[in-house]
Amino acid sequence: MGRLTVQEILDADLTDWSRLAVALHARFATGDFAAGTRFVTAVSEAAEAANHHPDVTLTYPAVDIRVHSHDAGGVTERDVALARQISDIAHEQGIEAQPAAPTLVEIALDTADPQAVGPFWAAVLTGSPDAYDGDQDVKDPTDQTPLLWLQRTT
Helix, strand or coil, rough: CCCCCCHHHHHHHCCCCCCCCCCCEEEEECHHHHHHHHCCCCHHHHHHHHHCCCCCCCCEEEEEEEEECCCCCEEEEHHHHHHHHHHHHHHHHCCCEEECCCCCCCCEEEEEEEHHHHHHHHHHHCHHHHHHHCEEEEECCCCCEEEEEEECCC
């Protein structure tokens, strides 16, 4: 299953979701911890049935969810389908999405040769040159540092 382009993701019209870096992100305002727990349980059941598992953060007033396909290195049709299903669960439970709430820091660095500097920046940011994807991104597998996007200058 291949990665979707930005335009394909936009065309999917996922009004509850934002594409940030390499994933779909959403925040659902549950209002309290008990409602959040019920929502996360329903999302977990849907994820297990789909054999596709999002990253979920449960807090007192909201649930943040991130969906992407690790094996594809980005968003796929499988992610769009799960995002739609999660939105349906939220709607059924009367939980409001806050599509503008999720944020993510992404750093862009202009360079004439991303392949030359990518491993260096991967090692600096994550401790391993392997965090460079060989193309344009340095992705911390632990999500503790921002995504570094290496933009080729001409």
